[in-house]
Amino acid sequence: NLGDIDSCIQDLIDLTEDYKQLEATHKDYTVQLEQLSELQTKCVKNLSHQRYRLGIIKSTLKKYSVTVLIKPKDESEKEKFELLNKDLMRRQAQLNEMEESLPKKSGTYLKIILGSVNVSFLNKQERFKYKDDYEKFKLALSAIAMGLSVTNLIANLRILDLAFVFLMVWYYCTLTIRESILRVNGSRIKGWWRAHHFISTALSAVLLTWPDSTTYHLFRHQLMWFYVYISFVQYLQFRYQQGCLYRLKALGERHDMDITIEGFHSWMWRGLSFLLPFLYLGYFYQLYNAWALYQLSFHPGSEWQIPVLSFLFLILFLGNTLTTSMVIPQKLRD
Amino acid sequence: NLGDIDSCIQDLIDLTEDYKQLEATHKDYTVQLEQLSELQTKCVKNLSHQRYRLGIIKSTLKKYSVTVLIKPKDESEKEKFELLNKDLMRRQAQLNEMEESLPKKSGTYLKIILGSVNVSFLNKQERFKYKDDYEKFKLALSAIAMGLSVTNLIANLRILDLAFVFLMVWYYCTLTIRESILRVNGSRIKGWWRAHHFISTALSAVLLTWPDSTTYHLFRHQLMWFYVYISFVQYLQFRYQQGCLYRLKALGERHDMDITIEGFHSWMWRGLSFLLPFLYLGYFYQLYNAWALYQLSFHPGSEWQIPVLSFLFLILFLGNTLTTSMVIPQKLRD
Ligand SMILES: CC(C)(COP(=O)(O)OP(=O)(O)OC[C@H]1O[C@@H](n2cnc3c(N)ncnc32)[C@H](O)[C@@H]1OP(=O)(O)O)[C@@H](O)C(=O)NCCC(=O)NCCS
Ligand SMILES: CC(C)(COP(=O)(O)OP(=O)(O)OC[C@H]1O[C@@H](n2cnc3c(N)ncnc32)[C@H](O)[C@@H]1OP(=O)(O)O)[C@@H](O)C(=O)NCCC(=O)NCCS
Structure with missing residues (x-):
């Protein structure tokens, strides 16, 4: 009987070794979790800033698009214009790809039903x-x-x-x-x-x-x-x-x-x-x-x-x- | 007109600086995300292993609890037994606390309504x-x-x-x-x-x-x-x-x-x-x-x-x- 208790104590001591390791891993994990959430916030913020400024450029371009495309002053203007448009498109595609691994906001309907739980997959x-x-x-x-x-x-x-x-x-x-x-x-x-x-x-x-x-x-x-x-x-x-x-x-x-x-x-x-x-x-x-x-x-x-x-x-x-x-x-x- | 296009081009070049930085941050982020998910899996696995083995120790102890508490062979046996029980309780509390920052599984009802989306807060x-x-x-x-x-x-x-x-x-x-x-x-x-x-x-x-x-x-x-x-x-x-x-x-x-x-x-x-x-x-x-x-x-x-x-x-x-x-x-x- 006493032997059984002793063997239980031995088991617990053995387990404690593993536990120490788990504790260390978990510590690492929480530190990284913190860091990750900071990085995430930074990415989301910068990304939306990029989006905003690209939007301004695009709307400026749009204003001139009709005149440039219909009666361009010279070929170089038209070329520049088209190149710029292509660049904008590429940049936007890059931003979209980045967004795939960032959390996205739920719409109103989900917010009402589920509350503020994050449902995006990374x-x-x-x-x-x-x-x-x-x-x-x-x-x-x-x-x-x-x-x-x-x-x-x-x-x-x-x-x-x-x-x-x-x-x-x-x-x-x-x-x-x-x-x-x-x-x-x-x-x-x-x-x-x-x-x-x-x-x-x-x-x-x-x-x-x-x-x-x-x-x-x-x-x-x-x-x-x-x-x-x-x-x-x-x-x-x-x-x-x-x-x-x-x-x-x-x-x-x-x-x-x-x-x-x-x-x-x-x-x-x-x-x-x-x-x-x-x-x-x-x-x-x-x-x-x-x-x-x-x-x-x-x-x-x-x-x-x-x-x-x-x-x-x-x-x-x-x-x-x-x-x-x-x-x-x-x-x-x- | 041409000036406007040029200024747009300049804007885009300015933005590209920021974009490069964002790209670097995002790269960091994805690497860390990967690492974090590995750490997470490891923690969850080790934690459930700890739980499993603690469970075995507990059920062994339980078998003897009646005899030990009612007619202990000597005081030291009883003392050991109580100490061990306290240790087990503390360990379990520690594991519970760890679990707070790990993702938890949804129950059947949520799985049916929402599918396999993770709804735990960290x-x-x-x-x-x-x-x-x-x-x-x-x-x-x-x-x-x-x-x-x-x-x-x-x-x-x-x-x-x-x-x-x-x-x-x-x-x-x-x-x-x-x-x-x-x-x-x-x-x-x-x-x-x-x-x-x-x-x-x-x-x-x-x-x-x-x-x-x-x-x-x-x-x-x-x-x-x-x-x-x-x-x-x-x-x-x-x-x-x-x-x-x-x-x-x-x-x-x-x-x-x-x-x-x-x-x-x-x-x-x-x-x-x-x-x-x-x-x-x-x-x-x-x-x-x-x-x-x-x-x-x-x-x-x-x-x-x-x-x-x-x-x-x-x-x-x-x-x-x-x-x-x-x-x-x-x-x-x-
Ligand atoms: C017409 C049809 C076959 C075209 O399907 P498709 O080729 O996938 O069409 P799209 O390319 O526009 O699909 C875009 C997205 O919408 C999804 N989608 C399309 N129709 C959908 C529908 N009826 N329900 C749910 N999701 C649908 C696609 O899976 C795809 O998802 P993804 O972006 O995650 O890959 C499809 O819309 C369909 O089955 N419609 C009939 C539905 C219907 O009439 N139901 C009532 C029964 S009488
Ligand atoms: C009796 C009562 C006041 C006790 O509330 P309490 O002090 O929070 O009780 P507990 O300590 O057992 O609560 C445990 C948890 O359950 C939650 N909870 C308790 N009663 C709840 C209820 N009716 N609905 C939702 N959550 C409830 C508490 O918020 C607490 O959550 P937490 O673990 O996240 O902190 C509460 O249960 C209550 O309001 N019941 C009446 C509900 C009712 O009768 N509704 C029908 C109207 S006639």
Whole structure:
């Protein structure tokens, strides 16, 4: 018994050796942490100063750009002008690259939801992992939504309907948070897709308040089929986005750029042209929902939810169609 | 004109000086960032190893604790045993302190909502600021809730009712996120208060689905008064929590501990005994809601929401009363 206590004491003494080392490492760490935060503040400050002064130069140049380009006094003026512009562009690209390893500020929405917590990643791998997670999260929730909406088509339980719609509120709300984090970390996700998820949250919230009435039952089947279809499209989208993500990552790691960028583009166009018909079909389904709800709003037992939902579906149809249609010419230009 | 371009060029050349410096600082920064992340990983690994081995020693000791303490072979055995225990406690406290400046892992809930983003603060000031923000956020939303519920008592617009309830869903949901972040950063907030906010989210969601029926109108007034009262209690709570927070901060910064800790305790008890009657009144209001809803569930037009809400209010009453009542003896012991 006493022997056991002695062996415990011996163990603790052994551990103390390791602990001493850990203490030293930790001391080093805290000192460096302090230094790093100073360097960071300095970089952020100087960078924003550079940005500010570049901005002034650019706006001065802009004022003269029309006269210089249309009727330059001489060739040398035009040349100088173009050279200067190129220099400015290069400098700005350099600053952008620097910014990648510096913390970025959250937008208002994130500040309200999360408070002043720093959500920026300081390196590429973490950023990649985050995006990858985001896509997988969407896929997992689409699978669940598919399962629930099929169940709802077979069964007809009010409570299950509500659980499904509440899941949708939660899902779209979570998406807006994750997308804001992606945005802070430099994703070029278009404003519309984020707006889309805000509108979808609102739409689901309105659905949640729609009572269990005759009109609801007239629309219920169409709604559940819509979610089945959307979940399926989500799966196709996942395949496409995941493909882009991994190929772009591989591109960034290898350096034989010429061949692979072409490879990437051809893959992307194939993926896109496979995906687009399914997307447009989905958008027409949204238009069809808007139309059906519009018709339903003349039903004698119509609730206020019906015209509101009709309007929201119409907005979704318009926004999606416009945004997706604009992506194609934009990608052709790049 | 040409002169302007020349002066722009001169400006850019001047800027380049600064830029070179920034580049050097940034280079330093990235090197240090890399080093820091290595040190960090090392600390985290060694720390968890220390924890693991301390755990083994502790569990070995525990096996013998009964025999040693009740019928020790001799005094020296008991002494050794107690000394060892003290050493273990001290070591654990040291490890805890070290952990404060290391990143902590998020729990499952945060991982699902936010994905793998790191939400831990590495220093006290940031942690303090975050908590301060959290309290102010609650206050601001209580004020809005108060305004809306008073408006709802005067006006009687279905859409405003729903907007209010939807705000509550969003508010409680946001609280659960912020509280999870606080928890990651070492707040000792009790499990019940977090559960309380999850249950309140569910309760509001159920309220959202309650149709605009006779029974709803029978209960509506009482509900809005409840929220008016709760918002008022929130304000009192804010004063108390904010007082604790700032006093504890001041305590941590000064070092004449003996006087101020006593001062803090006397302040805390005064604050608490002012607050408690209002809290218990709120809890009885919850019980009263549960009771009124239970009665209402026998109404001919009763919906499924009514017994569910009654049950949820009952749970809130029980959990709040128990937890708050347990806080008092616990604080007396400290
Ligand atoms: C049309 C589409 C395939 C083009 O995708 P793309 O090739 O990635 O488009 P872009 O090059 O403009 O993408 C820019 C960024 O936005 C992201 N993005 C594009 N569409 C997105 C969407 N719908 N949701 C989230 N992120 C999106 C991309 O991943 C990319 O991110 P990155 O900067 O971090 O790499 C895509 O926008 C899409 O799938 N849209 C359909 C969405 C939809 O309609 N949903 C409703 C279902 S009916
Ligand atoms: C009873 C009460 C006043 C005690 O507060 P306290 O003195 O801070 O209690 P503790 O010492 O146990 O607090 C431990 C931690 O939990 C936090 N905490 C306590 N109650 C909390 C609550 N209701 N919400 C959020 N955080 C809370 C404290 O701020 C403290 O945080 P820290 O570790 O970051 O410093 C407090 O729990 C309270 O206000 N409860 C009532 C809440 C309520 O009933 N709400 C419904 C309205 S009817």
